[in-house]
Structure formats: C-alpha cells, structure tokens
Amino acid sequence: MDLNTVNRVIPARSRADLGELGEGAVPLAGGSVLFAEPNPSIHTLIDLQTLGWEPFVISDDGLEVAATATLTQLSTLPDDRGWRAHPLFYQCCTALFGSFKVWNVATVGGNICTALPAGPMTSLFSALDAEALIWRADGSDVRIPVSELVTGNTTTSLNSGDVLRSLHVAARSLGSATAYRKIALSAIGRSGAVVIGRFDPVDESFVLTVSAATVRPEQLRFAGLPTASELRTAIEGIGTWFTDAHGAADWRLAVSVVLGEEIRLELTGAAR
C-alpha cells in the first residue's frame, strides 16, 4: 500500500548513511512488511539494498548470510558443501505465509527484525544457533544469538538506529542433522507451530526449537537425544504459548508435542 506520510527515501551507500535512522526514519529492506501496514509515523525510508551486501559469505567458520539476502536467494543456495542442515533453508522459506513472489523481495533480516512469532527466518536461524551481527547506532558491533534477538511478539532487543547486518551460522550447525515440521490451521496457511530439531553428530547434543506457537523462539537443549517423555515434559514446560487467529495456545502446545516427537524419532533414525 502507499505510505502516504513518507516523503524521503535515502539510498544508503555506507554505514554512515544509517546515522539518519531514528524517530520516523526506518530501514527499508524488501518492503513486503513496511508496505503492508499503515504507519503514519514514518516519514523517511533508508534503503539498505543499496549497500550492496554480498548475500552469502562462506568460510571454514561457516556461513554468513547478509540481512538483505532474499528468501529466494536463501531457498536456492546451492547444496555443494555437504551441509547436512542444507534442506532446512528451503523448508523454512516454505513456512513464510507470503508467496514465492514475496520471497523474491522479502529479506532474511527483515523477517527476523519484524519479530512475528511465525517469522520463519527467526525459526531457521534460531534452530541453527546462528549469531546476529548488529551494527549499533553508536558505531559499535555486537553479536548476539538470534534466539535472544527476538524477545516477544514483534519486539526485539534492537535499539533505535541499530541495524541487523548479518547472520552467522557456524560450520558445526551446518553439519548437524535437522528435522523440520510445520503445522497451521490450514494445509499451508500461516504457521501455528514451526518445530525444528537439530542433532549435532560431534557431541550428540540435541536442540529442539519451538517457534510460531510461542511469542518468541523457545529452545530445549539436551546432552543427547531425549526419551519421548523427557521431550514431552520439556515442551510442556514452555510458558510462552499464545492464542491468535492462527491457533489457540492449548492446541499449539499439543501439536508442538506431536511434532516434537516426530522430530525426535526422525533424528533418532539419523543418529544411527
């Protein structure tokens, strides 16, 4: 929709241009969120796409994904490195409510910073224990786990003027076995729960990330694969289930238990 209060677009060319961010001046990535809701307090858009960030930087350390990488780019990232976790990139893109035409513009960083419970990039990068590189407004850099960046339904730990620069996925995470489940109130509707399991073959640890069903991503960590009842008890111990048009809190808990168990079984197979 038209943002009728916006009177200025600043194409950012360097980090210094981000100094314009502040009250009423917001970063613009793909635009699929900003242009989808009225917000009369916005007068300036600072275009991040003109920064020209490389979408992917691959090193021995792992994978650095620019915040401005689109979901289309992420979903078509070549599978040529032997990453066991590679299928998760495409799987999580399919959890976006938006169509493949939204994937063409929507960005990884935009999805995380919007901080909707059903944000599939939050699910993905939390499940991979990725670290977010934040460009603080004061010029400093800080890295924090994605699962801590999103603090609630549409809230983040970002301050005004901070920009999410990139997401770093460690090689260890990329080498993990993953299992993905999503459920909605309709076949491929907006997610009611996205549950992702990750089994690390190096130390045999297991982490289950519950998202979309809870106001923020919840992670359950186990030194080894849990038993069915251990996993169930842990999921039932989560306290941030919520109710909205995409499912009631009690149902979200129940289906997360069902999906968690499916994941446990799948990864038990993968661990053998």
Add this chain to the structure above:
Amino acid sequence: MTFSINGEKFDSEPRAGQSLRTFIRDQKHFEVKKGCDTGDCGACSVLVDGTPVHSCVYPAFRAAGKDVTTAAGLGMPGYLSAVQQRFVDHAAFQCGFCTAGMVVTASTFDDEDLAELPRLLKGNLCRCTGYRAIHEAIDHVHTDSCGVELEPGAEAPKSRTTPVIKTGPRASVGTSVTAPASERVVSGQEPFTLDIAIPGLLHLVVLKSPHAHARITAIDTRRASALPGVHAVLTHEHSPDTLFSTARHESRLDDPDDTLVLDSVVRFRGQRVAAVVAESVGIAEAAARLIEIDYEVLPAVFDPHLSTLDGAPSIHGDKNGTTSRIVDPQRNLVAELHGEYGDVAAGLAGAAHTITGTWQTQRVAHTHLETHATIGWIDEDERLVLRTSSQVPFLVQTEICRLFDRDPSTVRVFTARVGGGFGGKQEILTEDLVSLAVLTTGRAVQYEFTREDEFTLSPTRHPMEVQVTLGADAGGLLTAMKVELLSDTGAYGNHGPGTMYHSCSESVSLYNVPNKRVDARCVYTNNVPSGAFRGYGLGQVIFAIESALDELARSVGVDPFELRRLNSVTPSDPLIVTHVEGDDLILGGYGLDQCIDLAEQALARGNSTVAPAGPEWRVGRGMASSMIATMPPRGHFSEVTVTADADGAYTVGVGTAEFGNGTTTVHTQLAASALSTSPSRIRVRQSDTDAARYDTGAFGSAGTVVAGKAVLAAAESLARDLRQLAAERTQTAPDAWTLDDGVLVSAEHRLSIAELVGPDGLTATANEDGARRSIAFNVHAFRVAVNTRTGEVLILQSVQTADAGFMLNPAQLRGQIEGGVAQAIGTALYEEVINDGEGTVLTTVLRNYHIPQISDLPVTEVYFADTHDPLGPFGAKSMSEAPYNPVAPALANAITDAIGRRPMELPMSRDRIWRLLQD
C-alpha cells in the same frame, strides 16, 4: 525516473512512499488490481524485469530503469498468450478481479512447477471459482464434473456438463458458451469500478470511531479544513437527517430505518465519524488526523444474550419503533418471529427419540476481492452520477434520491464489472458519502474501501445461535421440530429482519413434521453490523437442523440418506414453517429424490483418495440436504429491452449486475437463442439506470430466473415483431419467416434485419415480476479423514448434487456450484472474523482471515438432477446461493462420523476439533 510498462517507456516520478501498484495505475494501466494491498491476494501481480512480485508491496522507486509486465503485456484480446487463452477455454474465472494477477503469475510456471501449484499459487486468491477451473487452465487437464481427470478426447463417465466452447458458432442455451468479457478479463482490459481515469478526481477518507458506543459532544474540523488540498470536511452537521437502512430490497420497508449518513452517535468501533475530501488520499488522511473530537463514551453491550436484558444500554433508544420498523428499540430487539404449527409439546411427548442441541455460527466476511468503492460526479446534464461496486444500482438510485431529496431523473447509478459480491454489495456503504461529497464540492469524488475497512466496517454474515429440538418415532419419522434462534445484527439493523425470517424458512419447511415451532429474535449489539451473505440466513439454521437430523439418524439407527427420504417434502406436500407457506411458491420440477440418490451413489462408489496411514487418522462420511426458493419473496422486478440495431447486432438493456454470477453469458445465450443468432451478435448493456428501465437487483439468485426470464421474453417478442415487420413489407404471413443470424428468411425472400429496422432500430420490451417462485434442492456428501492428534480434517471425497433444472450453461453452472462449495468449506473449516468481545475486530488483514487457497480445496464431484422448472427460462432454476448451504453440516456430520464427537460451532478449525477430542 524512467521505466517501461509492457515495452512502453514512461518518464514519471513516484511519490517517495508510493507502491508500484498505484504508480502503474497512475499511468492508466488499470490491469493491476487491489485485493488486499498487503501482498496476500496476488491481484496486483506483475513481472519486474521478469521477476514476479506483488506490486502493492513493491516500492515504486525500485522500478526505476526496469521493465514492468502486466497481464496486458502477455497478450491482448485477439492475440492472447497461451495461458490467457487457456483461462478463457476453461472458464477459469467468475468475477475476474483476481484473473489478471493470476495469469501473470501462471505465465512464469514451467512444467516442473506444475507439481508445486499449491505452494506457487498460495499468493493468488480467488473467491469465486474454487480453483478447479484455474488449476485446469494452468496444467491443461480437463477434470470432468464427476471428479475424474480425463485424457484429451476420452469420454466422460456419466456426467452432464459439456466442455467450454468459444463464442462464435450458432451456440446458445444448453452449451458452455464462454463469458462475453473473457478475452478482456484475462488481459486486464475489462474495467472494474475504479478502472477509469478522471481528471481532477478528489478522494474521500473517513475518520473512524475509536469507541463502540459514544456520543460526539464536540467536533473541531478547523485544522483539517485549513490543510492545503482539502476541499471539504463533512461531519454529522452536514448529514441529511433522513434515517435510512444500508440494506436494499425491492421494498424499502423490509429494512429498519436506523442509519444516518453521518451520525452524532457512534454505535460500533470503526463507524464513520467524519469524512475528508481532498486532492489525494494522503492529504485526506493527514487532514483526518487533525480533526479533534470530544466523545461522551456510552455503555455498550456486545453479547446478544445480554442486549435484550434489563439494564442493557438501548443502542437505538432514540428511534421511533413504528416509523423505523424496529420491534422494540428500548430493548434492542429489531425483529422477532414466534409461531407454532400443530402441537410441539405433544409431538415431543410422544416421541421415541428426542434430539436437542445448540449450534453457533461465526462472523464470516464476504471477501469479494474488489472492495466497496464508488466514484461520483456531476455530469453535463447536472445529474449526480455514481459509478459504484453494487449488486443493486436501481435500489441505490431510489434511496440516494430519498436521502438527498432528488428526483430520479437527476441521479444516474451504474456499475462497471463488479469484482464479487456474495451479498455484501446489496448494501449502501459508499454511495451515500460520495453523494454528499459530490453535492458539497461539485467535484468528482472517489471513496475506496481498504481491505481493513472490509473487515472492520462492512457487514459480515450474521452470527446465529440456533437451538434445535427434534422428536421422532421409533422408525425415525419426525413428530416435532422446534427451532430457537438468536441473531446478532450488530450496531445496525440492515438485513437483520430479512435474514432472520429467511433463516427459518426453507430450512424448516424442507421437512414434513406435524408439529413445528419457531422462536426467533434478531437483536442489536455494539458489534460490527451483520448483513446479507450468500444464503441469506438459511445456511446458519440449515447447519443446526441438518446436524440435529444426523444425530437423530444415529439415535434411530437409520442411514442419514434414508432419514431424509423418510421426512423430506415431496411435490404433494405443503410447505410449512409455522403455517402453510404462500401459494406463490411451487415445488416445480422436483429433484430432491434424484439429488439424494446421486449423492448416496457417489459416496458409495468412492474415489481413489485414501486416508493417510496411521492410527491417529479416523475416517467418516456425512451428508446434508438443503432447499431454497429460486428467488426472494414479495416480488423481484426486471424490465428489459432488446433492440435490433442498425448495424445488424442486437443490444440487450438489462438492469442486473455482472459480479461473477455469469448472468451476462446467460442473458447473451437466451437472447441469441430466441433470435436464432450467434452470441457474438448480442451486446449487453447492463446494471445502469440509463441502460434499462428497472431491475430490483442481482441478489436472491435472481439473475437468471427474473432478469433472464425478462431477457428471453423481450427477445422472443422482438423476434415476433421482426417477423411481423417482414410480413408487412412483403405482404406475406409472419409465420412464413424465420430468423437466421442477422437475416429473415422465407421460402422466397431473404431480408437483412439491419435494413429492415432502419437507422432507428427496433426495440421490444418485457417485464418479469417474480410473482411465482419455485424451489431448488442441493445435497452435499463428504468422506473425510480426521487426525485425532492435531484436529486436521482432510477431505477425501466431496460430492454435490443439484436440482438446477435445465442447464443453460453447464460449465458456468458447475463453476457456480464449485464456487459455492469452496466458500462454504472456508466457512466450515477456516474463516472467522475474530472480535475481542468488546467490539474490536482483530482480523483486519487478509493474512489473518484465511479464505481457501488452492491447497485447501478438493475437486468436488458435481451431479445434476434431471429436472425441468415450470417457471424459469427454458426450465432453468437459480443456482448461486443454493450450493453454499448444505456444505457445513455435511462436513460436520462427516467429522462426527469419524471421531464420535459433534462439532457444535463454526468454523470447525483444527484447534476446535482437537479440543473436542480432549475430554
């Protein structure tokens, strides 16, 4: 900046925050539509340098230097692209509002993509078709109406639909002629309401109430008025003081007069408080933010159970019940119906089986993809002209004249193609404000609803609580039926009384029961108003009664199909609600018996779809029946002209609107048949108070059986007149002449009709009054699998059988049924306008209100009873509301059969089904 659209270069600067959608429309490329403006529906899809995007969420400035391709860039009428041609050939649209975006998206698919259509098309929503025809158009496979995929050339097993054929040869009634607008629709060239460039157009924006019930004590518009570019700020001080109803019917007395254009009291959150008219939407929005208002907040009531109790605030306590036609304004009671036939207490006392239960339906949003919108102006004859998205242009004209004290000759109301209605446009929601704005400013003014407005301001389907008690003897023969109804009409009465009466009519009279009682109440609350919705109340009560009958079948131990055979009316039975219904209703061309048989056989035959493996999946079967009169009661009028023109073509002037109902096609076919010509020779001028003498409107399924009947009669009359004229010219007998595609032929002569009628043409007129009505039946059956761990309902088989009489256009008829079933599956499983209990609608964007996507719908098998209606044209019945009604109860009954628990409320969402299984 420079960019191109379909290869044509443009040099134009977008506003900083402008979306590509409106920027493209600013260049007069109206083929990008607004369905949601949030990137959810896909009606605005375009290619940017070959990449498909939703142009509504694409910043316009990013198109600099790029090539934009719209549907018109794929192909235009006369030289369509392959995918556009397939959309024409498969009748893959109804209203056509989603179509341009749909074909742009489909144009990017390759063969590998076809397997992924559910995912790839999830961002292209169609509210009309149910997607089967769209799926076919994209992957070019013909699915017969019995649900079987056919190889090209293969013979269809037992089906009565025909493939779609192109307009051209001498094809008329009984064949699947394509819609006359097809080529324009698939290329985005058929104009809808706002698809017109008007120089100097002003825009109207509404300031909405933040309170559910409040009195405006002061309103200061000075700062708003002073903003440059603002032409008017309208408040209750400028409003006519004539009370009216937004609902429109043939008789305005059907609906309560409780509404003002702008009121000093607001009765629901979101109600219009003031309107700003300015040179742009942005200026109007900015001015609206400057209006200062003092409210005295009044007590409000949101629960319909509480609103009629002592101490509840009187929402329309200031009204005169008699003159406003409100039963008891002090007690918030809009309408009520209490009546008994026979002795229900006795019928229940003697019953071997008694079933009782209370069912609840939800608020459903019509979600026609074209939002409500009107453009108004003063024409060269000083008339007020309204170009509006309406199902009822003539009824809008009469009420606007009443409100603004004008003679009908000074007001013209017309529609372009209407982007869906479903009852939601049988209502004045924009025309009154636009009229006030045009008459105040003298300028052309546009008022366009946002999708959020649709969810928060426009009336929804009435939520109803329905208690049903049934008594039956040991064999299942009904001895008593009691229906108690509470309908929440929200803050305004509009269609409240009408839907209340209709809800308890054919739902109850379908069954022969010696003792019946109905107690119905329709009440005000401070919720968003309810309004007309496909089925007009009937579906809510059918959901309850058909569910109760299913319980009865279980209790008696008789098959539910058999229970219907035992108790349903036959042509020899009277139709009874609380008394024998009027003799304007006839059970003509009775097809219920065939519908029941066909549905039962199809379900028994099954299909190849099996339930997923695993102990958590349970399978069940269910069915439900429905009955509906083929048009509204107490008269529905159409006065139609058919003219033989000087150019050898014919022009039909008919008042009813095309909004995806397919009536234009049917009217073309009817006229072509009567005049022995090809549909391509027929022009239809429609839905314009200038183009026809009168039409009550496109509601109550009247497009074929009222307007269509009048078209047929006028065309037949013209054919007689032409033969008579030929006879007079040649001194022969009229019987000697036959019409033959533009000429009149006798044994000796051949006369050009164009020459015969001369430059003035020849016009015939006909009327239809809807004085006698017929009855149509539908039966739906499902086989479902239910996941007991998650509540997921998978539809394995879906069957609808219809008593549609003669099939004027089989493909369109099938499409209407599929579309009705799709909308009903949405109602049954997914859709709910969620309200916080204090009058605030929470589902304000399409992504939070789930209408069916292509992945949500099965291919429904459609079978037709072989019937012939004694009243309808060529024996046709109406079939537009009807298919919606039996679906929700059939699905509830199948779910009950699967899991042994009965869903009592809609939607039967996964979380509700899961919760049913928990205790």
